[in-house]
Amino acid sequence: MLEIYNDSLNDLLTKSAGAALDIRVQGKTVSVPGLTQTRVQTEADILSVMETGEKNRKIASTKMNIQSSRSHLVVALEVEGLDKVLGRTSRGTLTLCDLAGSERISKTEAEGQRLVEAAAINKSLTALGQVFGALKNNALHVPYRNSKLTHLLQPCLSGDAKCCVFVNASPDARDAVETLSTLQFGSSIRQVSLGRATQNISPVKNKTSNKSTTN
Numbered sequence: 001m002l003e004i005y006n007d008s009l010n011d012l013l014t015k016s017a018g019a020a021l022d023i024r025v026q027g028k029t030v031s032v033p034g035l036t037q038t039r040v041q042t043e044a045d046i047l048s049v050m051e052t053g054e055k056n057r058k059i060a061s062t063k064m065n066i067q068s069s070r071s072h073l074v075v076a077l078e079v080e081g082l083d084k085v086l087g088r089t090s091r092g093t094l095t096l097c098d099l100a101g102s103e104r105i106s107k108t109e110a111e112g113q114r115l116v117e118a119a120a121i122n123k124s125l126t127a128l129g130q131v132f133g134a135l136k137n138n139a140l141h142v143p144y145r146n147s148k149l150t151h152l153l154q155p156c157l158s159g160d161a162k163c164c165v166f167v168n169a170s171p172d173a174r175d176a177v178e179t180l181s182t183l184q185f186g187s188s189i190r191q192v193s194l195g196r197a198t199q200n201i202s203p204v205k206n207k208t209s210n211k212s213t214t215n
Contacts, residue, residue: 001053002035003071004148006120010071011036012053023151030155040077050075070117072124072149073098082204091200095156099125099149101168102178124149129185131157135192159195 001012002021009021013036024031040046058070077094100121127147134142135157144154156163167186169179 001050001073001075002032003057003073004124004152005058005071006117007124007148009035009148009152010056010058012056012073013038013049015056023148025154028155028158028160030152032152046077070100070121072100072121074152087204088201089204091202093155095153095161097153097156099128102181123147128153129188132189132192135194136188157194160198161194162197163194165189 003010003012009023009032011021011034021032021034024033038049040049053073053075057073075096077096079092079094081090083090102122102125124147127143127150130143130146131150133139142158144150144158150157155161165186167182167189169182171179
């Protein structure tokens with residue numbers, strides 16, 4: 001469980017400040033070496049880990065939101081299952097990403113550190129929009145590496161996964177401009193086709209057991 005704050009990665013499951021985290025790519029695999037992993041066996045275990053991480057997330061007050069998320073949140077649940085009948089294991093990762101909302105500086109009246117945070121948030125959301133645009137147009141090059149957010153989400157958007165996007169829009173008439181922009185963003189995403197997701201299945205080599213980890 002991590003947050004992307006000012007385009008840097010912060011481990012949310014540890015209180016100690018360790019070495020800076022970075023993204024590593026090996027083939028189609030994207031990982032964050034050094035990120036805390038916690039073994040979970042029940043739904044209660046997962047919720048407990050997420051509650052711990054949520055407490056460490058950076059929030060602050062702005063003119064538009066008393067508790068505004070100042071970072072993007074990413075939770076990855078890695079699952080491995082054993083099929084004893086067919087003698088094979090299947091692996092998968094459920095990645096949940098809570099995006100910080102785009103901000104109009106004129107409305108939030110952000111300044112100082114809040115202004116720096118808003119600029120980083122908007123820059124990464126713009127990069128995400130560019131990735132969706134490239135995918136929609138079947139571009140030869142998709143700019144995943146333009147931000148830490150899109151780089152980390154590359155496996156979710158590169159055709160090896162299924163992806164679902166929820167769009168949150170304000171019903172307040174004062175936010176009509178932002179709501180329209182958000183809906184247009186969602187409408188553009190609906191035109192993206194990632195193709196069929198691949199399955200990660202392999203023969204059982206040694207004795208294994210069902211296990212899950214959250215990071």
